[in-house]
Amino acid sequence: MILLGIDTSCDDTGVGLVKDGTVLGHRVASQTALHAEYGGVVPEFASREHTRVLDPLVEAVLGEAGLRPSDLDGVAATYGPGLVGPLLVGLTYAKGLALGLGVPFFGVHHLEAHLAAARLADPGLRPPYLALLASGGHTHLFDVPAEGRYVLLGATRDDAAGEAFDKVARMLGLGYPGGPWIAELAEQGDDRAVPFPIPLKGQKGYDFSFSGLKTAAARFLEKGYAKADLAASFERVVVESLVETVVRAARDRGRRAVVVAGGVAANARLRRRFAETGLRLLFPPPDLATDNGAMVALAAWDRIRRGQSPSPWGLEATPYAPLSHGPDVE
Numbered sequence: 001m002i003l004l005g006i007d008t009s010c011d012d013t014g015v016g017l018v019k020d021g022t023v024l025g026h027r028v029a030s031q032t033a034l035h036a037e038y039g040g041v042v043p044e045f046a047s048r049e050h051t052r053v054l055d056p057l058v059e060a061v062l063g064e065a066g067l068r069p070s071d072l073d074g075v076a077a078t079y080g081p082g083l084v085g086p087l088l089v090g091l092t093y094a095k096g097l098a099l100g101l102g103v104p105f106f107g108v109h110h111l112e113a114h115l116a117a118a119r120l121a122d123p124g125l126r127p128p129y130l131a132l133l134a135s136g137g138h139t140h141l142f143d144v145p146a147e148g149r150y151v152l153l154g155a156t157r158d159d160a161a162g163e164a165f166d167k168v169a170r171m172l173g174l175g176y177p178g179g180p181w182i183a184e185l186a187e188q189g190d191d192r193a194v195p196f197p198i199p200l201k202g203q204k205g206y207d208f209s210f211s212g213l214k215t216a217a218a219r220f221l222e223k224g225y226a227k228a229d230l231a232a233s234f235e236r237v238v239v240e241s242l243v244e245t246v247v248r249a250a251r252d253r254g255r256r257a258v259v260v261a262g263g264v265a266a267n268a269r270l271r272r273r274f275a276e277t278g279l280r281l282l283f284p285p286p287d288l289a290t291d292n293g294a295m296v297a298l299a300a301w302d303r304i305r306r307g308q309s310p311s312p313w314g315l316e317a318t319p320y321a322p323l324s325h326g327p328d329v330e
C-alpha cells in the first residue's frame with residue numbers, strides 16, 4: 001500500500017512516500033531563507049510559499065520513486081497543531097488529491113507523525129512505552145499504555161526545548177533554526193564553564209521549563225563568557241533536564257522503552273546521553289527527526305495497520321489540536 005504524506009504545519013513543506021511502512025523517498029522544501037530577514041516565521045508568507053511549492057514537490061517525490069499519482073492508495077496530511085494558513089494549504093491539497101484519485105484521506109496529528117518516525121527504529125515496538133516530543137513548538141512527555149493512547153505526564157511550562165535552542169542561538173548571533181548551530185559551536189566549548197541553573201531541580205512531577213535558561217544565557221553573555229562555552233553549557237543543561245525527567249518517569253511508571261521524537265531528537269548529545277541510561281531508546285533517523293512528509297504517511301500507515309478508518313472529508317485545520325486520547329487518559 002503506497003501512501004503520500006504532506007506536512008505544512010509551519011515553515012517547511014514536507015512531502016514523503018511510504019510503502020507498507022517503508023519510506024520510499026521524501027523531500028523538504030525549507031522556507032528558512034524567506035523568513036530570515038523578519039527574525040521569525042511570517043504565517044501569510046509561509047502559506048503562499050506552501051501553495052507555490054507543494055504541487056511541484058509532490059511531482060518530484062513521485063517522479064524520483066518512479067511512481068504516478070494513480071499509484072497512490074491514500075493521501076495523508078497534517079491537520080494540526082500548527083499555523084492555520086499553512087495547515088490549510090496541505091490539508092486542502094491532500095483532500096483534493098485523494099478525492100480526485102478516489103482514495104482515502106488521512107488527517108494526521110503532527111506529534112503522532114513525529115512519533116511514527118521514531119518508531120521506524122523498531123517497527124515491532126508495542127506499548128507500553130514513554131514518548132518524549134521535543135520540537136520547536138512542543139516539549140511533551142507522554143506515557144503510551146496502549147496503541148494510539150497518550151497520557152500526558154508533563155510538558156513545558158514556558159518555552160519549548162527547540163524554541164530555547166532557537167532563542168539562545170539568536171542571542172549568540174547564530175543561524176536559524178538554532179539547534180544544529182548551537183550543537184556545532186558546543187563542540188568547541190567547555191560544557192561546565194558556564195553555571196546554568198538546572199530547571200525545576202528537585203521537582204516530583206515531569207514538567208519542563210526552559211525560559212529561565214534563555215534569561216540566564218543573556219546575563220552570562222553580558223558577563224563576557226565565551227560563546228562556545230555558553231553553547232556547550234546550555235546544551236548540556238537542556239539535555240540533562242530532558243534526560244533526568246524521562247529517566248525518573250520511566251522508573252516511576254515501570255517503563256523500559258522510550259521513543260524520542262521532534263526536531264531536538266536530532267541532537268547528538270541528547271542521543272549520547274540517553275544511550276548511557278540503560279533504557280531502550282528509539283530515535284528517528286536524523287533526516288526524519290525534523291518536520292517532513294514521510295512521518296505523516298508513516299502515521300497514516302500505523303492507523304491502517306490498526307484497522308482504523310480514514311478521516312472524514314470535513315476534518316478542519318486545527319491549530320491547537322490536542323493529541324488524541326484514549327479512554328484511559330488520566
Ligand code: KG4
Nearest residue numbers: 135136137162177178179263264267290291
Ligand atoms: O520538529 P521540528 O522540525 O519542528 C517543529 O514542529 O517545531 O523542530 C524544530 C526544532 C527547532 O527549534 C530546532 O532548533 C530544533 O528542532 N533542532 C535541534 C536540532 N535540530 C533541530 N535542537 C537541538 N539540536 C539539534 N541538532
Ligand code: ZN
Nearest residue numbers: 135262263291
Ligand atoms: Zn514538528
